[in-house]
Amino acid sequence: MTFMLMMSKNDNKASMNWQESLIKWFAGNHRELPWRWTGDPYDVLVSEFMLQQTQVATVIPYFHRWKHVFPDIDSLARADQSEVLKLWEGLGYYSRARRLHECAKSVVASGGKLPGDYESLLKLPGIGSYTAAAIASLGFGQRVAVVDGNVLRVRARMLADSSDITKSEVKKRYFKELNELIRDVSDVSSFNQGMMELGALICRPREAICVECPVRQWCLGHSTGTALEYPRKPAKASRPCYDVSVGLIFHDGKYLILRRSPEQMLGGLWEFPGGKVEPGESHEECVVREVLEETGLDVEIVRKVGAVKHAYSHFGIEMHAYICALRGSSEVVCERPWAWVESNEFGKYAFPKANHKVFELLKQQGVI
């Protein structure tokens, strides 16, 4: 009788599995986030797209602005891509913005209701295994496990598993195992969020605060003192750095900007004409050549504005910027969309980060 009573109370650690211990910890220790517990699957959709490879703190202000402009999936579906990209400006991975837009249009076209099951979500643009599982479980309570960078790290440490978590085979194995482990959990949404919150707050990449961890008694990494040795990852290749030159063509009070084509890197964003410096070529020659190739304009260098460095995922660039003047006609010949804009109109267009660094140079010099 006493024994039964003890078990039914379920507050004895020995009677609780690690999944329930995690859920309990999450209930009392999670951060309050603007998209949590709103009850609106659209909030889960938007936040999950923004959170792909992006930290929570970075996303929060973008999420607020987004909800203000696009409060629901219909308003997003009706929007112009330029407006969508402008709101995404600075968040990175711009294909996410285009795909979220496409996703919204697709959902609205087929009735306006976001599907709640993993398999249907997986078919939508921009939604892969992680996001499908997140929306299905956090938004609709479906019993499916999320596997993101946090989850992989937490589980690799719990199991003291030396597998390379960047391999797709390992991710699949973890996904399968976790779906078994959540078969009987009391709250799938809290379990999934708890795994990610644990990774963000306790079981962090370079620091593991095991003394505060709700699953430490089930963690092999902790019991053997090797938690920080996991997950194991292969050494990354060093990234090349390219020299790039751009021309700020000033004519009639305006600058010429071009829009990048949608399928490119940074697709749909605007930039100054320019490109990679070729072997044996000077930066100045590069500007003149690139401007001619891209716009058909014949220009000469007026002066150098300066250079900015910028790092992308797989390479870096040093962008040299030059003020240019037209030598001949101002007639632009260009397949891509282009525009002459005054410097106080730059804010209307979405530019990549490297271009913003050039704007900063121009401001410092009082040019704009």
Add this chain to the structure above:
DNA sequence: AAGTCGGGGGA
């Protein structure tokens, strides 16, 4: 299965 895509933040 590997390569590619951005930018920010922390150590």
Add this chain to the structure above:
DNA sequence: TCCCCAGACTT
């Protein structure tokens, strides 16, 4: 600097 972040998609 380097690493990592609530990954998805193409080849």
